[in-house]
Amino acid sequence: MKIRLALLICLGVVRSSLAADDVPPKTLDELKQRITTIVEKREVPALGIALVNRDGPYWVAGIGKADLKSGRAADEDTLFRIGSISKMFAALAVLKLVEEGKLALDDKLSDRAPDVAFENAWEKTHPVRIAHLLEHTTGWDDIHLPEYAYAAPDAMTVKQALDFHPDSRASRWPPGTRHAYCNSGAAVAAYVVEKVTGQRFEDYVAKEFFAPLGMESTSYFKTKLYDERGATLYQGDKPQEYWQILVRPAGSINSSARDMAKFVHFLLLRGSTSTGPILSKASFDRMETPGTLPGNAAGVLAGYGLGNYSTGHSIGVAFRGHDGGVNGGLSHLAYVDPLGEGYVLMINSGNGSALGEITTAIRDFLLRNAKPPEVIATALPARYKTIDGYYQSISPRNDSIGLLTSVFGILKVTHDDKLFHRSPLMPSWTSDDHVGAREVLVDRWSGLPTIAVVEDPLVGPALQVGSDLLQRVPAWMVFARLGTVALTILMSLVGFIAFIVWAARRGRKKTSDGRLWLRLWPLMATATLISYLFASAVSGSFLQWLGTISPMSVGLFLLSLVYPGVVLLGVAHLFTSKARERLNLPYWFAATFLLVHILVASYLARHGGLGMRTWA
Numbered sequence: 001m002k003i004r005l006a007l008l009i010c011l012g013v014v015r016s017s018l019a020a021d022d023v024p025p026k027t028l029d030e031l032k033q034r035i036t037t038i039v040e041k042r043e044v045p046a047l048g049i050a051l052v053n054r055d056g057p058y059w060v061a062g063i064g065k066a067d068l069k070s071g072r073a074a075d076e077d078t079l080f081r082i083g084s085i086s087k088m089f090a091a092l093a094v095l096k097l098v099e100e101g102k103l104a105l106d107d108k109l110s111d112r113a114p115d116v117a118f119e120n121a122w123e124k125t126h127p128v129r130i131a132h133l134l135e136h137t138t139g140w141d142d143i144h145l146p147e148y149a150y151a152a153p154d155a156m157t158v159k160q161a162l163d164f165h166p167d168s169r170a171s172r173w174p175p176g177t178r179h180a181y182c183n184s185g186a187a188v189a190a191y192v193v194e195k196v197t198g199q200r201f202e203d204y205v206a207k208e209f210f211a212p213l214g215m216e217s218t219s220y221f222k223t224k225l226y227d228e229r230g231a232t233l234y235q236g237d238k239p240q241e242y243w244q245i246l247v248r249p250a251g252s253i254n255s256s257a258r259d260m261a262k263f264v265h266f267l268l269l270r271g272s273t274s275t276g277p278i279l280s281k282a283s284f285d286r287m288e289t290p291g292t293l294p295g296n297a298a299g300v301l302a303g304y305g306l307g308n309y310s311t312g313h314s315i316g317v318a319f320r321g322h323d324g325g326v327n328g329g330l331s332h333l334a335y336v337d338p339l340g341e342g343y344v345l346m347i348n349s350g351n352g353s354a355l356g357e358i359t360t361a362i363r364d365f366l367l368r369n370a371k372p373p374e375v376i377a378t379a380l381p382a383r384y385k386t387i388d389g390y391y392q393s394i395s396p397r398n399d400s401i402g403l404l405t406s407v408f409g410i411l412k413v414t415h416d417d418k419l420f421h422r423s424p425l426m427p428s429w430t431s432d433d434h435v436g437a438r439e440v441l442v443d444r445w446s447g448l449p450t451i452a453v454v455e456d457p458l459v460g461p462a463l464q465v466g467s468d469l470l471q472r473v474p475a476w477m478v479f480a481r482l483g484t485v486a487l488t489i490l491m492s493l494v495g496f497i498a499f500i501v502w503a504a505r506r507g508r509k510k511t512s513d514g515r516l517w518l519r520l521w522p523l524m525a526t527a528t529l530i531s532y533l534f535a536s537a538v539s540g541s542f543l544q545w546l547g548t549i550s551p552m553s554v555g556l557f558l559l560s561l562v563y564p565g566v567v568l569l570g571v572a573h574l575f576t577s578k579a580r581e582r583l584n585l586p587y588w589f590a591a592t593f594l595l596v597h598i599l600v601a602s603y604l605a606r607h608g609g610l611g612m613r614t615w616a
Contacts, residue, residue: 024364028059031365035358039063042354046074046231048346050261054268057261066231066348076258079217079230080346082331083324086253089205090186091134091307093193095283096208102196105131112192117166126174130192133185134306137292139171140182142397143247145614149547152246154221158191158201161246174457176292178395179304179467183250186307190249201249212273213266215259220252230254231348233328240328251324257346260333264342267335288320294454295464299438302448303467312445313363315372330355341366373447377418377434383453384441388414390478391463391470403607407481411470420451425478484599491593492526499523518577518586521570522593528566529600532559546614553614560612564601570594
């Protein structure tokens, strides 16, 4: 369910690092060879792939080994885990009920499922609605680590899963004002489907979609067929256990390239099958069009719709679809309605760069004959000429992610007479956005109206880019944060070297005990900070341990307390130092170093990084 390629694909700048691959494939045979080469060079165990147009699939295959130990080859019937692509079926199920008049996207969740626990301080003015669940605009956290870690048996119902840990379902801002990816939204929508139909959600989807589409091997469950045909999941070359996902409607589907080709064909036919339509074209239009954010009312069409989002590539053509990830497996589905082309990729590996390279090769192939739309840039409206500066996202999936984005996710905005430019602080790409209809700026990669100035009820003026909401931050704050990081690294290196020198002098009886402690406290603070950050990074691959009380989660919790404790003890030592020691350089070096650590600890505390109980 983790979308590991989202940023790269949304920017449309995923480029192959293979030197021989600079020339896009022109024929299907060239594409097949390119993809086979990527699979081999990137050591991807197996790939399930389907390329489809409106006439049907024209390449469906399995490449590589579904299981490395036995040597079992992958084929078009090998079952892969498609992760969050499953959310597309939750949206389709809701849309079918909307067409039948049994449900409305504007219905309040509290009316449709009053037994689902959630918190919303703005419920009277901004209630959580059905559309918010599918567009990730409820304001809820993504599911918490205990939910990720829980091994849910297939017999567990959707409602039982929602009752397990409702704490994550608390709106952090008025629903419908910001987008933050949230796995529980699809599960709550699925429960609403159950309430309306009286059927188990998985049974409803199987009856209304899998069966009519002929997706005979596709299931939300670990079936006997999966045991026979399932691709073993790998991180590197290490097999991974099957992840029993708690919020099953959000990411639990297992499917084959053959079955997913039928689903892509259904998307290209906009709801029709060989036996007749399942959904109307109007429902497909709504599925593909974000509709709950302020920028959408202003004309923004890019971003996350109902279980379906847009990405670009290189020439102003929008792809739509979804991607997904589980531990040891990644997937990506996209289609271009104007071209009548689509594809799906599934790998039994966590190698996101490999999937990105394959994605680029396919998109280059599909767009080989496409011409960029003609753009006649006109003068920027005044509203875009006064907002140059630095921006940060204010709608993270979880508050802890905001710790990173507020330092390393800064976007720089500039403009000239006719174009609006966006780039990261360390520019690896730059946009050239131009004015479109209703004075909404058009992204050059997707060709969609993407950027609008909006009014957020909590922070005031903001910039909506696709589904992301950005707030302007002062330049001094941006560089103060980066400077604190740089200063921490620099002083850590200097302090480590100086401590070695001073320790050697101490061995020759040239340094007092007090001065030695002046060197030791900053060094210990640095050591505990590095240990904490390293443990946090490494533990990210072990969600099942972080989400429960385990040696790893308890150790991380203790490290998150030891660090500020060491900093405070160091500060206490400064205040109790003898007067003569305060006249020396080591004292002021230690004081400066500990001041930097106080800033770092305060920043961690602000974002929930201290006393972090990942199992709670």
